[in-house]
Structure formats: structure tokens, C-alpha cells
Amino acid sequence: MRLEPFDLERWLLNPCTYDLANAGIVKLRLKDITTEIDFDMVMSYGVTRGSDLIRQRIAELFSRADKDDVLVTSGTAEANLLALYRLLERGDEVLTMLPTYMQMIGLAKSLGARVRSCYLREDEDYTLDIEELKEEVTNKTKVICLVNPNNPTGSVISSTQMRAICEIAEDVDAWVLCDGALRGLEADGNLAPTPVDIYEKGIATGSLSKIGLSGIRIGWLVADEKLVEECWTYKDYTTLSHSGLSEYLGTMALKRENVSRFIKRAREIIRTHSTILCNWVSENRWAVRGIPPKAGHTAFLKYTLDIDSRDLCLQLLKAKDVLVSPGTFFGSPRHLRVRYSCEREVLIEGLRRLREFLETRSKLSYHEVK
Ligand SMILES: Cc1ncc(COP(=O)(O)O)c(C=O)c1O
Numbered sequence: 001m002r003l004e005p006f007d008l009e010r011w012l013l014n015p016c017t018y019d020l021a022n023a024g025i026v027k028l029r030l031k032d033i034t035t036e037i038d039f040d041m042v043m044s045y046g047v048t049r050g051s052d053l054i055r056q057r058i059a060e061l062f063s064r065a066d067k068d069d070v071l072v073t074s075g076t077a078e079a080n081l082l083a084l085y086r087l088l089e090r091g092d093e094v095l096t097m098l099p100t101y102m103q104m105i106g107l108a109k110s111l112g113a114r115v116r117s118c119y120l121r122e123d124e125d126y127t128l129d130i131e132e133l134k135e136e137v138t139n140k141t142k143v144i145c146l147v148n149p150n151n152p153t154g155s156v157i158s159s160t161q162m163r164a165i166c167e168i169a170e171d172v173d174a175w176v177l178c179d180g181a182l183r184g185l186e187a188d189g190n191l192a193p194t195p196v197d198i199y200e201k202g203i204a205t206g207s208l209s210k211i212g213l214s215g216i217r218i219g220w221l222v223a224d225e226k227l228v229e230e231c232w233t234y235k236d237y238t239t240l241s242h243s244g245l246s247e248y249l250g251t252m253a254l255k256r257e258n259v260s261r262f263i264k265r266a267r268e269i270i271r272t273h274s275t276i277l278c279n280w281v282s283e284n285r286w287a288v289r290g291i292p293p294k295a296g297h298t299a300f301l302k303y304t305l306d307i308d309s310r311d312l313c314l315q316l317l318k319a320k321d322v323l324v325s326p327g328t329f330f331g332s333p334r335h336l337r338v339r340y341s342c343e344r345e346v347l348i349e350g351l352r353r354l355r356e357f358l359e360t361r362s363k364l365s366y367h368e369v370k
Helices: 007-011 052-059 075-087 103-110 130-136 159-171 225-238 244-253 256-283 309-320 344-364
Strands: 070-073 093-098 114-119 141-147 175-179 202-207 219-222 298-303 335-339
Touching: 052 070, 052 219, 052 244, 070 075, 070 225, 075 103, 075 141, 075 175, 075 202, 075 219, 075 225, 093 103, 103 114, 103 141, 103 175, 114 130, 130 159, 141 159, 159 175, 219 225, 244 256, 256 298, 256 344, 309 335, 309 344
Parallel strands: 093 114, 093 141, 141 175, 175 202
Antiparallel strands: 070 219, 202 219, 298 335
16 A cells, blocks of 8 residues: 655645635634533543444434444544545545545555546536546446535535435445535535435545534544444554544534534635635636635635646745645646635735735736636
């Protein structure tokens, strides 16, 4: 198993004053979860699959899951790893969407799987072309990997499309693994569909990270009880246990009234800040194009400059102290992922500086968007 460097994750470590690169929201603080810690808490491994209570609370985020369908993990990252580690064998095929967060693609390749991809249709609000997906599925397709809501574009697969994807998967007996790290962060308030609610071989992964609690590292894998048991076996060999202290805090964060409060806060930031970004895009159509994101913390912008996206981002960082993420890290060159769920002032000043940079840079080189 040989893994390629995860370029995006290293890129995000670049120090900067205006961070428009991350896919996260302004973070919550410990006091937002509790001001009364139980200092008598026992520092043990606990139940390595997650306590009954936390699994029950996670199951409530889905319409057809119970606690036995849930495995607690260290973030969505570990949940995706366990699922693919358990499911893939050399020679299997995996079907993914592009652009996407590249973790599952990197993992699938390292496990010897062949990765086939479907591009989201940029000119149609980054929707998935179900006919194209159907054409890419073969008898060797073992897993269809989705990221819904999508990172980086902020698009959402509709319920009708999710149903169609699951039917296509069922025809070849494939699994549908849906990374739902951004689920709950839909601007219109409607939860993004997930295969686990409608398909026997559906798997949902997710975490508390994107509502502002990434430091807790509590995530989940939700699937049929048997697969959950098997992934738990794999966890015994990978991390053995998530952090007990994090489980304590995560259990409190997942209390219905808390999780609703955090989601409400996140959606409010998403609604107001994405409007700021969209207005900025409208004012700068000579330089960038993009569609209003439906969910999550980022928009994916196509730019007119004739320059590689990584070079552009490096020059921007050096000249203006603003970090955005190169599209090439998501499988789409000539694009930028721009985060808007940061502090309002950071967003406004970061965008002002980005505009200045594009103006200066476009005097050197200019390339029309078709
Ligand atoms: C789509 C997606 N999946 C997974 C992750 C990893 O998140 P976690 O903190 O839940 O491990 C991220 C982080 O940005 C993400 O955007």
C-alpha cells in the first residue's frame, strides 16, 4: 500500500493572514459545548466502537439507522479509510466524481483499485450526469464514491439522483460510499440525501468537523450492521480507539439541542458569507466565474488568467498574504477553491486583495473564459 502525498492537506498548512483556503468554518470553542467538565472521568479506551449513547446520537442524524449501524471513528478521514480498506481488492474498480476531495481516490489507488471518474457538469451547476455515470459502471465496479454535499463546488446530489445512483449500483452489486463531511450545511436547510437511508449497500461517513469542531476528531461510519462489525475489526488494527476525551465532548456536542444550535449557526454563516462571495464574483466576472454554492464552506471559481492554478495561488500568497486552494488539487485545473465561512473581515479583506492581485496579474497575461 503506497500513498501519494495529499497535496491539499499540506497546502493548507501554509502560514497566511487571510485564510480563504480551508474548507472549515470559524471554529467553536470548548465553552460552546460545556462549561462543566467531569474531572473524575476515567481515562480509559472505553468501548472501541463507540459508546451506546454516542452511537445512538449519531444514528439519529439518519432516518433509518440505529446504534448498531454506527461505528465511531477519528473523523470522516478514518471512516473512509476503514470502508475502502475493507471493501477494495486489487483489480477492483471504483467510480468517483470530479472535482472532489481527493482522499478516497488516493486510498483506492493505493489499494490497487482502478479509479474511473465522472466530471460534474460545470455549465449545469455542477450536477452529476447520471447517464455518464451509468456508462462508467462495469461489472468490476466495487464502490461508487460520492462526496455529498460536494467539496469543493458546494453542489448537492438530489434525492432523485441519489436513488438513480443506488439503482445503478444495485445492478452490478456495488456499494455506494458517501462522504457526508459537509452534510447538515445546506443553505436551504434541507439535509443532503445519503445512500444509507435508501440502499442496503449504502455507506455514510461524516463527522463533527465541519460545524466547527474539527479538533475533537469524532466521526462516524454508518452502514449495514455486518459491514460495521467488519470495519470495527479493521479499526482494531489501525487506530484501535478514538480519543476517550473526544468521545465525552462529542457525546455532549451531539445532544439534539446542541447539534441543532451548531448547525443553525453554521447555516447562518454559510447564507450570509456566500452572498458576499457571490456578489464579489458578479463584480469580477472579467476575472472569475462560479455558481452559488448550495452547501458547505467553499465555492469553486474558474478564472480567466492563463496560468497554472498552483502557480497562481503561490504568487497570490507571496504578493497579498492570501491563501486559496488550487483547483488542480481537486482534479480541476484553472480553478480556485475559495472559502467563505471564515471571519467576515477576513473574507472581505481577502477578496479585496484577491481582486487587486488578479487586476495586476491580468495586465501581464489574459485569457478569456469560453
Ligand atoms: C469532503 C471531506 N471529507 C473528509 C474530510 C476530512 O474531514 P474529517 O475532519 O471529518 O476527518 C474533509 C476535510 O476537509 C472533507 O472536506
